[in-house]
């Protein structure tokens with residue numbers, strides 16, 4: 001459904017590139033200047049208790065700190081070719097996600113998802129029907145699982161300036177939003193896999209299981 005590429009692929013590539021990761025900033029998680037341009041943050045992996053927190057709402061918009069966080073998230077997502085990223089994945093306990101697939105070379109067949117900053121999101125299903133699909137996650141590297149999601153939903157929230165917006169979406173777009181917003185409630189996609197026979201390593205699973213959302 002999303003990606004058709006039998007190569008051993010991006011996990012190996014990502015491991016190589018991780019040797020270039022910048023060290024996380026000391027002290028405050030996101031605070032100071034940005035010497036040297038882009039800041040690739042370490043993505044936490046499953047097992048880290050910080051991924052299990054219910055994140056806090058953003059109370060102040062238009063701040064330097066929020067802009068710096070979003071820039072770090074964009075840099076990190078682009079560096080790892082992700083379709084999305086949630087702030088808790090880089091250890092930031094705030095209800096902030098970004099996603100977008102329009103220029104992602106790993107998902108050439110996916111319907112376009114606009115580059116989006118979504119803060120303090122609310123999700124409401126538009127119908128009871130679910131759709132199953134393969135997912136991956138940058139916090140669960142190398143693995144894929146078959147995950148049920150609402151097929152159609154409306155989401156609302158704020159952009160980085162605090163302006164509220166809402167969209168009604170379906171399919172891949174709806175799946176990405178649900179996956180990302182789950183991170184804000186401490187939920188990783190393996191917790192939603194119902195049939196554990198359809199959860200495993202990407203390089204071992206049958207070839208129909210190579211498509212993924214990796215974020």
Ligand SMILES: [Zn+2]
Nearest residue numbers: 137138139215
């Ligand atoms: Zn994820």
